[in-house]
Amino acid sequence: MRVNRRTVLRGVGVAMSLPWLESLPVWGDDSVTGEQRSEHPRRFAALFMGNGINAEHWWAKGAGDQMELSRSLEPLAPLKSKINVINGLFNKEATGVGIHPGQTGNILSGAPLQKGAVLRGGISLDQVLALRFNDDTPQSSLVLGCEQPITGYHETNFSMAYSSHISWHDANSPVPMEVYPSLAFDSLFDNQGSKRTKSILDRVKDHASHLSRRISHSDQVKLTEYLSSVREVEKQVEKVRSVKNQAEAAAKNAARQMNLMKRPENGLPEDIRDHMRLMCDIIALAFQTDKTRVATLLLCRDLSGLFYPFLDVRLAHHPASHDDLSDAYERVSRYYVSQLAYLASRLEAMPEGNGTVLDHSCLMFISNMWSGSQHDSSKVPLLLAGGLGGTIATGRVLDYGHQDDQHRKLCSLYLSLLNYAGVEASQFGDADAPLKNF
Template sequence: MTQHIFSRRTLLRGLGVSMALPWLESINVWGDEKTGAEKASEAPVRLAILFSGNGFHSKEWWAKGEGSAMELGKVLAPLHDFREKLLFIQGLYNEQALKGNIHSSQTGNLLSGAPLASGGDIRSGTSVDQLLAQTYGRSTKVPSLVLACEKSNPSVHKNYSMLYSSHISWTSPTTPTPLELYPALAFDRLFKDEVQKGDQSVLDAVLSDARDLRRQISTSDQRKLDEYLDSVRDVEQRIAGAGKKGELQGWRPTLDKPNIARPADGIPQNIAEHMKLMCDILVLGFQTDTTRITTLKLNNDHSSLRFPHLGVDYMIHHLLSHSDTADWLKVNQFFVEQVGYIARKLDAIQEGSRTALDNSMLMYCSSMMTGNHNNDQLPVVMVGGGGGRIATGKILNYRDQPNRQMCRLYLSMMDKMSHRPKEFGDGKEPLNEV
């Protein structure tokens, strides 16, 4: 097709439903309209921040070398296939997180570098994802998705609110961004015109429109559309079955079995399925340009999750983190597997000359280096090319450098999304190497 007859807001529509399209070679979905023989505009840069609490195995979070010859410690083994699209970053830290108590004051300012209020008061700083949502995110249906797999903890720990341990995304200094724990509601935010419970299948509602579109696009784009619709159907079906079986996670109740019927559309009790669904929803949001910014909190700092599917059901996550056992390594790898799962799915989505992973930045981090609460440097790994703007396959070490603020990394990430504040948190300039 030499003329792009679809606007950048092209949608598949049904009653109460609208599904944005993925990047298709034969139509223009994103960016300014172009005419003549020009190709459709390039895909946008996306940002996903993934977090797990309590750090990692002290002897197995490492990387050596570069490119395809890079060696990864056992914690990062699930990212082996992405060594050439990876940045391993050492030495960055948040100075304000060294003040106050452990856990809460190490987490609540992770994405802002802001000082935290104590005494049970709530005051942090607007996080980098929400700053971008207020600017870069305005061009999409959902400015940002903030997903979680463990509910917020409202208690107080050593004079600091545990809300700090439960939230890394902050809409304002006094407002932690609400967490979406329910896969069904997160899915609805992407595809339904109103987020509410409903029995109608999103895919069934748009099939007629999809068939009409299919007749107007190229054969290769027909395959891509079919793959996308299949992905949506798969997520729908898994959400419908979520929670019907599986292991309990977190604190154990006194009952062995529930004494009431399970409510519909609940949180999956199988933590592996819960996380996988949230990862799939993240990918769908990026694939359709419904959102360009997603924060996925896999668990809290000071987490109470359990992992029966790993054979690790005798101790909660927080207590496991205090020793370098083989079971702690299993749990670490399970979390990193979620990053690898997202990366693999994005890398399979072709967007012109690049993949969706090449057009994205996936940052994975924790609140401390190990479960012993040491956060004089933070564990950070990034996957993806940021729209071809990041040179990957490298190890960056800032450990002995004077200006190693974590917020400098955020300035670099914002730069890739064409948002360039003069400073952010305690960061005054971006990292030149990112």
């Protein structure tokens, strides 16, 4: 058994790990050393935005709390000491192959992609980590999206599946992406059939009451806050579940496929802000409850059709990216960075041992190209938040743009992250060495 100050609340058909409770006695094998007793789960999440950013407003200077952030990175200001801004890395197999799908399908694998009807790429970083943590959590990974996949072929003869999926089981199979928040939530807490009509907290309340009598006052406060956060997400999910159920019935009566319908007719939240925020909440809850330690969130796919009326942007995402140096697209870039900031802030607010859940995690924000107008993938925008259990120094601006190609490989970063997360690997994608000075 894991030896630490985490415990599990159990109820009718549900079990969820609790946050770190200092007043609980350490339980298990007495021979375990103090260092092992204090080990916290290490977690990884990747957030993806298609079609690049506004390069004029994508920079950072300095270090730690004194770091100066550009306009697009400003949402991360409260977390300066816990982020890394990394410039100049590139994915070699996404260059010189044509635009869009060939620049996207291997963003987390670095594998060469095959054109035509047969999909062929490589296992993605998140799924390698999922295999590593498979025996430690009920669910190996969360693979989420805020936009439906597209089918067919691009003019470059690459399948559109490469534009729609960043997580891959193996060379031939993308991991099915869940775009409905209610289904993502249900998968975490085994909400099937009649269980959906009963709150998770009602199912575990007897165990929670028993535990509350055994812990300190400060841990009681922490437990109450934790259960309240679970309930808050649950209430949001209940709202979107009812919308999805209505859309499902309407589609069935009209003999239409929901994935071919536009929101909100397809049951997805009409306001993309609500959709993205809820998906981030679900990842945060999954990490806090230790339901999974690996997640990917495709905020918008390559060739995205999302609209942003709340940003006063008239064009859809993909056409807007063709004017990527405009003020309008800068607002889009900043909005997506704010999603990383929101998730990181959620994890930072969760105490765990002497740190926070963010301290024991690594969140990565990445896009498939630097410039949407030029379809330039010679380098990619990349941000990290969290220290992955103290293995990653934070509060830095790292620039690899002046290095030769051999020393600025995106997959070298991935190899470093694998090793820091406890995966012994000597090669990943096109990299056979970790990223220097990282």
